[in-house]
Amino acid sequence: MRYVTLLGVLEMTHAVTALGGHASVIGVSSFAELMKKLENAPFDRIVLDPSLLTAADANTIVAYSKKHLVSMVAYTSFSPTALEACVILARNTSAQFVHRGSINERFTLKRALFLAPDAQLGQALLARLSKQMDLLPCEIRNTIAAMLQTGAGPSTPTDLAAQSGVARRSLDRWLTLAGFTSARLLIGAPTIVAGYQAITSSTIPLARVAGMLGCATQRCIDARFHALLGVTSSQLRHFPFEIPVAASMMAQRLAGVDNGIAAEGEADARYEHVDPISSWFDDVAGNRPTGSSGRASAGISIYQDQ
Amino acid sequence: MLPEADIAFATRHASEESAMEKAGAQVLALYDTIKRSGPPDDALRATLMQTASALREKVEDNAIRAALLTVADVMPFWTTDIRFGRSATYAALLQYGEALADNAEWELAKKVYVLIANDAELDYDLDAAAQGYALAGMAFRMCADWDNSAASYARAIKLGVKNGDSFIVFRARGGLASNKRDRGDIPGAERELLSVIRSAEQLCPEAVIHANATLATVAQTAHQYERAITLSRRTLALAKNDHRLRTKALVDIANVLTDFGLPEVAREALQLVVATAPGRYVRVIALLNLFTLAVNAADPVRFDTLREQLRNTRLTPKQQTQFAILDAQGLRRLGYFDRARESLAVALQLAESHNFFQFSFEVEAETKQLHGAVESSLIGTPRCTPTPANEQARPMSSEIRRAVDDIHSLTASMSESPSVSR
Numbered sequence: 001m002r003y004v005t006l007l008g009v010l011e012m013t014h015a016v017t018a019l020g021g022h023a024s025v026i027g028v029s030s031f032a033e034l035m036k037k038l039e040n041a042p043f044d045r046i047v048l049d050p051s052l053l054t055a056a057d058a059n060t061i062v063a064y065s066k067k068h069l070v071s072m073v074a075y076t077s078f079s080p081t082a083l084e085a086c087v088i089l090a091r092n093t094s095a096q097f098v099h100r101g102s103i104n105e106r107f108t109l110k111r112a113l114f115l116a117p118d119a120q121l122g123q124a125l126l127a128r129l130s131k132q133m134d135l136l137p138c139e140i141r142n143t144i145a146a147m148l149q150t151g152a153g154p155s156t157p158t159d160l161a162a163q164s165g166v167a168r169r170s171l172d173r174w175l176t177l178a179g180f181t182s183a184r185l186l187i188g189a190p191t192i193v194a195g196y197q198a199i200t201s202s203t204i205p206l207a208r209v210a211g212m213l214g215c216a217t218q219r220c221i222d223a224r225f226h227a228l229l230g231v232t233s234s235q236l237r238h239f240p241f242e243i244p245v246a247a248s249m250m251a252q253r254l255a256g257v258d259n260g261i262a263a264e265g266e267a268d269a270r271y272e273h274v275d276p277i278s279s280w281f282d283d284v285a286g287n288r289p290t291g292s293s294g295r296a297s298a299g300i301s302i303y304q305d306q
Numbered sequence: 307m308l309p310e311a312d313i314a315f316a317t318r319h320a321s322e323e324s325a326m327e328k329a330g331a332q333v334l335a336l337y338d339t340i341k342r343s344g345p346p347d348d349a350l351r352a353t354l355m356q357t358a359s360a361l362r363e364k365v366e367d368n369a370i371r372a373a374l375l376t377v378a379d380v381m382p383f384w385t386t387d388i389r390f391g392r393s394a395t396y397a398a399l400l401q402y403g404e405a406l407a408d409n410a411e412w413e414l415a416k417k418v419y420v421l422i423a424n425d426a427e428l429d430y431d432l433d434a435a436a437q438g439y440a441l442a443g444m445a446f447r448m449c450a451d452w453d454n455s456a457a458s459y460a461r462a463i464k465l466g467v468k469n470g471d472s473f474i475v476f477r478a479r480g481g482l483a484s485n486k487r488d489r490g491d492i493p494g495a496e497r498e499l500l501s502v503i504r505s506a507e508q509l510c511p512e513a514v515i516h517a518n519a520t521l522a523t524v525a526q527t528a529h530q531y532e533r534a535i536t537l538s539r540r541t542l543a544l545a546k547n548d549h550r551l552r553t554k555a556l557v558d559i560a561n562v563l564t565d566f567g568l569p570e571v572a573r574e575a576l577q578l579v580v581a582t583a584p585g586r587y588v589r590v591i592a593l594l595n596l597f598t599l600a601v602n603a604a605d606p607v608r609f610d611t612l613r614e615q616l617r618n619t620r621l622t623p624k625q626q627t628q629f630a631i632l633d634a635q636g637l638r639r640l641g642y643f644d645r646a647r648e649s650l651a652v653a654l655q656l657a658e659s660h661n662f663f664q665f666s667f668e669v670e671a672e673t674k675q676l677h678g679a680v681e682s683s684l685i686g687t688p689r690c691t692p693t694p695a696n697e698q699a700r701p702m703s704s705e706i707r708r709a710v711d712d713i714h715s716l717t718a719s720m721s722e723s724p725s726v727s728r
Contacts, residue, residue, distance in 0.1 A: 077376075078376050078379065078380055078394050078397065078398055079376070080375075080379050083379055083380065086390060086394070087383060087387055087390060090387055090389055090390030091387060091390070097390070097393065097394075099394075099397040101401055101404070102397060102400060102401075102437060103404075103437055103440065103441065103473075103474075103477065104433075104437060104471060104473040104474055104477070104512075106473075106512045107471065107472070107473035107510060107512045107513070108433070108471075108473075110512070154430065155468045155469070155470075156468075159430070159468075162430075163430050207508060207509075208508075208509075210509075211472055211508065211509035211510055212470070212472075213470055214467070214469065214470020214471070214472065215470075216509065
């Protein structure tokens with residue numbers, strides 16, 4: 001993974017320590033330099049301190065991230081100088097904010113750097129689910145859209161219902177009416193969006209990725225990935241899918257959407273040959289995907305055995 | 307040298323502290339109004355601006371003021387930008403709580419933490435809620451409210467698991483171990499911390515450092531000095547960029563060296579911490595350790611000065627109990643047996659009322675020592691007791707030698723920078 005950073009010296013040290021050699025980092029010292037770097041080469045993540053941005057800078061970076069679908073991490077303390085840029089970034093992007101000085105700062109920073117949501121995957125998935133999403137009431141739709149864009153959200157269907165301001169039964173009814181197969185599967189989707197790039201484009205050990213995703217063991221995230229992508233995390237690392245393929249697979253499992261249906265303007269036909277993706281791995285692990293939705297809940301909660 | 311300066315410092319800042327408390331109450335009241343009644347109207351915005359300008363003009367520039375100003379700055383976004391406004395307000399309030407805790411204002415800090423934890427949980431901001439509960443667990447421990455401390459840590463663990471935040475989970479489990487240590491369950495604390503370190507090494511290396519630091523204090527409580535030194539040195543090595551943790555580790559090492567019989571090296575480190583540590587909490591711990599050195603050396607001048615200084619300092623129940631025990635020890639060594647007995651009674655009362663079982667044992671041991679000293683005085687031994695057994699210098703192992711070198715180089719490097727940053 002390639003990161004470009006616009007940070008102070010101390011923040012830069014923290015970021016580099018957090019990445020620990022699992023990614024390439026290019027640091028810049030001014031906004032102009034940042035934009036120059038971004039124009040010259042694509043980056044997977046932009047990590048910046050909003051206190052180093054003016055309002056105009058923040059608007060420019062918002063426009064860039066919208067055009068190029070790049071994930072952003074805002075690593076900052078809420079000083080008056082940072083506030084304006086923070087608000088612009090929060091209003092217009094799915095930037096993850098890491099607060100300086102919080103007790104879990106280092107852990108949150110590491111998680112944000114590695115698990116910044118794959119903006120392209122989130123967007124592609126939303127595009128494929130747009131028909132189903134349109135049938136949902138506004139509150140549920142917004143909550144689910146935020147989950148898929150930010151790669152974070154409620155951890156149980158009951159929490160999803162509460163966060164959307166509806167009863168659990170109503171949630172299930174609405175989801176069924178809209179064509180979603182299960183609320184439980186939907187809850188697992190942000191994990192995939194959050195962990196996708198860390199698994200496919202970095203060398204960070206999978207057990208560590210599992211820890212950052214809140215799982216005690218690799219087997220736990222394997223269950224989640226298998227439920228929605230039909231492959232385990234190590235299979236995905238060895239044979240990463242193109243984003244549209246992954247989004248189609250997930251849409252298929254989440255709402256029975258056929259690979260070619262929901263994408264808007266994307267050449268899904270390019271991936272028609274990969275239809276039986278799961279069969280690629282039959283010889284790798286003998287682990288033929290079943291599409292069973294129940295597997296998402298097979299994960300073992302980390303700390304219960306301690 | 308230091309004590310008189312610090313007494314003057316305390317007096318001068320007493321009025322500023324009350325101004326800060328008032329400002330804090332005002333900002334929290336405004337937060338409550340915005341939370342309950344929605345978007346701030348013009349009058350409320352004006353009050354917010356007034357509060358912020360009063361803070362800037364009347365209150366001394368420190369971490370508490372900075373945190374309060376940030377709260378005032380971000381609060382207007384509470385309703386206009388829900389995603390950013392709320393998480394920023396919670397983060398700023400948590401900063402305020404931590405600034406209070408650093409200043410040893412545990413009672414107020416715990417209220418702030420609980421307020422944030424409850425509100426953030428209702429808002430589904432699990433990150434802020436889990437942090438709030440974990441910090442509340444510590445604040446309750448400082449106030450010796452064991453039940454609420456355990457409940458807060460348990461809630462933090464639950465929310466941490468839900469949020470996939472293994473750091474908070476391990477930190478809260480470390481907090482539960484600290485509760486066990488403070489209540490005298492040393493084996494239980496050690497078991498828990500070793501389990502945390504084992505799990506965290508794989509899942510969340512960031513949490514190892516805190517568990518390691520706590521394990522060092524457990525080892526010291528169990529009089530395993532070499533092990534405590536090894537663990538504290540490991541903390542120092544791991545906390546390369548964390549000055550706050552380094553300062554605490556330095557105090558821990560100095561503490562062990564005091565017990566180990568190297569008072570001069572310990573004093574060097576502690577005096578530096580008292581002079582440079584930004585938070586009052588760490589300064590008070592260092593002061594208590596300097597008091598321990600004065601007690602062990604039976605040095606009447608230092609003993610009286612530090613005793614007076616600590617009597618004028620706001621202490622947590624745990625520190626009050628430690629102070630009373632040390633006071634009794636010092637008075638016994640200086641031959642004031644009646645006053646030592648009074649201090650022991652105070653220590654016993656504090657230990658029993660707050661369930662500090664470890665201190666109850668120490669009071670019992672000290673009572674025996676006092677009886678022995680009284681008997682000896684009756685048969686004509688000198689009033690001033692010689693240096694206690696644990697103060698006698700022991701042969702220095704390579705680990706202790708390295709710790710002494712660490713202290714020298716750290717004190718040299720810290721003297722160069724005027725204050726230790728957060």
